[in-house]
Amino acid sequence: MIGVTTPEALRLFIDRLLLRSSLSVAQRAVITALPGRLSKVPACHDIILPGEHTDHACLVASGLVARFDTMADGRRQIVAFYLPGEMCDLHSVPVPTSGWGLEALAGSTLVFVPHGALREAASDPAIAMAFWRDTVTDGSILAKWAANLGRKQALPRLAHLFCEMGMRMEGRGLGTRTEYDLPITQAQLADAAGLTSVHLNRTLKALRHEGVTFAGKRVRIADWAALTHLAEFDPVYLLLPEREAALGTALRWRA
Amino acid sequence: MAHFYINVYNSETTLDDVGSDFPGLPEATAEARSAAADLIREEILAGGQLQRHHRIEVEDENRRVVHVLKFDELIAD
Numbered sequence: 001m002i003g004v005t006t007p008e009a010l011r012l013f014i015d016r017l018l019l020r021s022s023l024s025v026a027q028r029a030v031i032t033a034l035p036g037r038l039s040k041v042p043a044c045h046d047i048i049l050p051g052e053h054t055d056h057a058c059l060v061a062s063g064l065v066a067r068f069d070t071m072a073d074g075r076r077q078i079v080a081f082y083l084p085g086e087m088c089d090l091h092s093v094p095v096p097t098s099g100w101g102l103e104a105l106a107g108s109t110l111v112f113v114p115h116g117a118l119r120e121a122a123s124d125p126a127i128a129m130a131f132w133r134d135t136v137t138d139g140s141i142l143a144k145w146a147a148n149l150g151r152k153q154a155l156p157r158l159a160h161l162f163c164e165m166g167m168r169m170e171g172r173g174l175g176t177r178t179e180y181d182l183p184i185t186q187a188q189l190a191d192a193a194g195l196t197s198v199h200l201n202r203t204l205k206a207l208r209h210e211g212v213t214f215a216g217k218r219v220r221i222a223d224w225a226a227l228t229h230l231a232e233f234d235p236v237y238l239l240l241p242e243r244e245a246a247l248g249t250a251l252r253w254r255a
Numbered sequence: 256m257a258h259f260y261i262n263v264y265n266s267e268t269t270l271d272d273v274g275s276d277f278p279g280l281p282e283a284t285a286e287a288r289s290a291a292a293d294l295i296r297e298e299i300l301a302g303g304q305l306q307r308h309h310r311i312e313v314e315d316e317n318r319r320v321v322h323v324l325k326f327d328e329l330i331a332d
Binding site for chain 1: 271
């Protein structure tokens with residue numbers, strides 16, 4: 001994790017793209033050859049602030065990054081998590097002024113890839129389509145978050161977050177859907193779930209009765225089927241290959 | 256920034272073992288009110304009733320109680 005190089009990080013990004021798009025060997029080589037500046041960022045460090053102009057996109061090589069918005073009184077709402085291999089702001093290539101910020105939640109290694117190089121890579125229609133699909137995936141997850149934040153009670157909302165992160169972590173080879181590291185503080189989790197720290201604390205306690213623990217920055221889920229039922233979690237919005245999504249559905253109905 | 260712990264004493268007791276950083280006591284107290292609103296909302300939606308004696312306590316970094324918010328105070332007579 002510590003010694004990750006730019007090509008290694010780009011290969012993680014290709015793995016992510018290949019979940020939803022097919023790319024030839026030559027097209028993969030174009031992406032692996034992208035220039036990138038490696039940067040280590042400490043936990044709780046802002047990478048980009050709302051309204052800032054940027055000339056590069058930000059790929060997570062290790063750690064965990066959040067997209068957030070800030071209220072006038074300083075409170076934050078986290079609206080997305082980005083795992084290793086995910087490009088936080090590929091959409092900044094066509095629209096380089098951000099309407100939101102990026103923060104490293106845990107100590108993270110990032111690769112800053114110049115917009116110009118990404119634009120050039122996207123002159124290949126298959127790569128452009130893969131990039132497009134990647135940003136659509138971001139949009140799909142964001143829509144689900146909006147619905148959860150707006151309409152779900154605290155318990156199913158937090159349960160949904162744990163289900164989503166389990167599926168995504170497993171998809172990236174970072175643990176399994178029922179046991180994975182979530183390297184964030186309770187305050188950051190509260191910002192993502194749109195809860196006060198007190199309400200989060202209470203909701204985590206209620207989740208423990210359901211066999212779900214978040215302790216030592218590790219999530220453990222005793223009964224996946226029960227949790228997906230409680231959360232009303234259907235992984236279809238993650239736009240994963242049918243095989244993986246079907247596995248999630250099958251597990252859900254096993255209850 | 257100062258560290259505060261916010262404990263909830265309603266239908267069950269939930270002690271805050273982690274605590275949170277706030278600019279000062281007024282912000283920690285505002286968080287307690289916000290939490291009370293959340294908890295009361297949840298209680299009502301679950302078909303329960305408000306209990307006037309339920310309360311939230313704010314403790315400072317030395318775990319001394321520096322503010323008590325009784326749900327009682329949130330209701331006008």
